[in-house]
Amino acid sequence: MKLLFGSFLTILVAAALGLGATWFALTRGTAFGAVQIGAWSASPRSGSVDIDPYARAGIARTGQLPVGLGDGVAFLARNDDTGRPLDGRCDVVLRGTTPAARFWTLTLYDPAGRLVANSANRYGFTSQELVRAADGTFEIVAAPRARAGNWLPTGGAEHYVLMLRLYDTPVGVATGANREAPMPAVVARACT
């Protein structure tokens, strides 16, 4: 009887732990060999055959096609610089510069990777569309209501993520330090 209960406990613990860890890793995302710069993280290896098993399972589950390493690198921000999740009801300011690249695009998605509907039909910016300061830096305001300058509408979504993709860039697997790859600061301001 003890043997039966014992093996039952073992199997229960194994199933709960194993499946729970898999679910957690795939929904929250893991970052092996990720480049973390401020609020932004990228895994350049995911765009090559050296992709890790977790990212491999992740793309199979979501149907996402990662940006190929010969094409570019994608940086994702789920939080602001203080670690709070990005909230579409608040004003969030992106300020600074981006690493060297021929082109880059910034896109706002919901956490599942869908575009967020808004009245302006704007889902992001390309490096060519931005209004910049004289020193080449820029400021983008992600906000539910229209703002002067580079306004990125959030559609009032509760949570969103930002993806900054660099195309034709020297940033890659070997990049690590902030100095090599200056990413814009992500600062949350007033909420409506």
Next chain:
Amino acid sequence: MIRWLMWLMGGIVLGGMVHLATVLALPTTATRDAYSRLAPMAAVNTVVPLPEPAPATALLPFTDPAFAAAVCRYDLTAAPLKLTAPVSQAYTSVSFYTRKGIAYYAINDRAAGRRVIELDLMTAEQHADMPEEEDVTAADRLIVESPTPTGLIVLKALAAEPGQMPAARRTLAAARCRPQPQ
């Protein structure tokens, strides 16, 4: 007490194995990966334009809306494939994915260095079977080896401003992928 702890330890070890096994098995059992999602709309060995991503209609998650995109769902079992893609004014790239969505090769217009990106896609066996003299005479031919007999080629042309989108779509409409007569 010790006995129960042993059972618990066994459960934790077994749980770790379950975790690793499920992570490794997931790609082979997934039915909603990119290839499966594109299969109903993309005929084999033809370039098919992808619809512009919109909030309601996202075929694949995290698609870049600044790009016009087209896909060639390839099958190399019968013959190698020849891909030709003209280059748009801003930025054009061609990315190759395996059946399971792993990006094994990508090239952009500047790396290709021409007005038209032109390359041959084949399996490792087909590459090995190629007559040697042909390999030499075609030294400037770009040959890409696919790790799997089926997969996806994604062609992208950047519209740096919304007004450039029609031109980017036209560029991709001229792209071709077709089996090579042997």
